[in-house]
């Protein structure tokens with residue numbers, strides 16, 4: 301008995317033949333529309349030619365779909381109706397056996413971090429409504445996309461597990477890059493590598509060039525490309541960090557990476573699944589978020605030939621058919637906050653998502669609703685000013701001087717300008733922080749650094765917007781600790797006792 305027979309390689313087929321010998325005692329199960337491993341040499345031809353090789357074989361077409369709602373199946377059928385090539389000639393129109401459910405949702409975001417935060421917020425709502433974390437998955441095209449989602453989930457305190465890949469900061473190339481960046485930060489100006497690097501992103505690019513990063517991606521897919529994508533994700537992180545914290549040094553970036561790695565390493569019990577589309581094969585969840593469904597990612601840029609494009613379509617089909625009840629499809633118009641909104645939603649959704657032009661094949665039609673515009677921060681109702689989008693120069697709130705030192709920016713004043721800190725409040729915040737850190741099993745600075753606590757004790761924020769604007773209070777910390785901090789600032793006792801459990 302062979303499952304996933306559409307994806308057997310010539311070697312596996314040969315092994316099967318050797319096992320079988322002269323016998324015909326064989327059953328194979330497969331779906332040519334789910335062929336997604338052609339790049340490893342696998343081919344659906346063994347499945348499609350089975351009847352020729354075994355003329356006496358009985359063919360059973362399984363068209364009843366017991367997994368997904370009619371709405372999800374409708375989209376899956378719509379995707380395949382536009383497919384071409386040999387596999388598509390053998391496609392089946394699935395018929396859902398389940399009760400109706402919600403229409404798939406489509407959300408467009410201005411940038412990738414906003415998309416990840418949007419998905420994380422929806423997941424938070426689902427968890428609060430009682431959906432088990434194990435019934436939710438976020439599926440993406442490349443493993444390098446995981447970091448943004450790992451961070452967004454960690455920001456909201458949502459446990460997650462990665463499937464088919466190591467956590468971003470555990471990957472060998474990311475660890476090695478971290479060591480190199482740490483070394484360069486320590487040597488600072490004495491490092492000859494950094495001689496020509498004028499700003500933080502170019503310093504990072506210079507250091508990572510020694511680790512295999514190149515301005516252009518390597519040709520093709522596979523492990524080399526995956527490693528490059530990880531390094532490119534680090535370069536992207538450095539660019540975003542430098543844009544949000546003008547004047548930040550390499551050492552500040554290393555501290556930020558450490559903080560992210562710590563936050564993402566919270567122990568998980570049962571979590572939301574983060575997986576690439578390839579490693580989601582054969583699995584299913586009640587709720588599936590298909591993210592990054594934009595041209596360039598889906599189909600991926602290096603898919604050039606018609607066959608490669610068709611394989612990308614099948615990959616999306618695999619993703620759609622993982623959802624039992626709820627499916628959220630999203631994409632971002634630019635990679636980074638403030639970037640040029642040059643991306644467009646995947647061509648595979650043409651004619652299928654509301655508001656898109658007519659499809660080449662039969663449109664899936666149906667489905668009320670439209671595309672949501674996903675925003676973050678204030679636009680989403682939360683009074684957040686996101687660190688990453690902060691563009692105006694930071695100024696000392698005592699003397700007005702432009703601040704360039706990261707520590708001073710956190711304090712929101714020059715180190716030597718007089719502090720008007722409420723000492724009592726500062727102490728109460730420190731006590732509260734110690735309790736939070738113990739509960740989370742993390743060092744205190746992972747909750748808030750001393751500088752951020754000082755800035756809070758000097759500002760004494762009275763409302764959410766004021767707190768959110770304090771550097772060091774990112775989205776994750778705002779959501780996690782904002783209510784407590786505001787209550788402490790208002791003089792309330794938030795129960796700092798460290799009860800177990």
Ligand SMILES: Nc1ncnc2c1ncn2[C@@H]1O[C@H](COP(=O)(O)OP(=O)(O)OP(=O)(O)O)[C@@H](O)[C@H]1O
Pocket residue numbers: 331365366367581582583584621
């Ligand atoms: N006859 C049935 N009655 C009720 N539920 C069924 C029946 N057959 C399958 N299911 C359910 O449908 C879902 C999908 O089944 P299964 O995983 O076997 O499908 P599959 O064809 O292998 O899917 P894929 O290849 O797309 O991963 C599972 O949750 C399974 O329990």
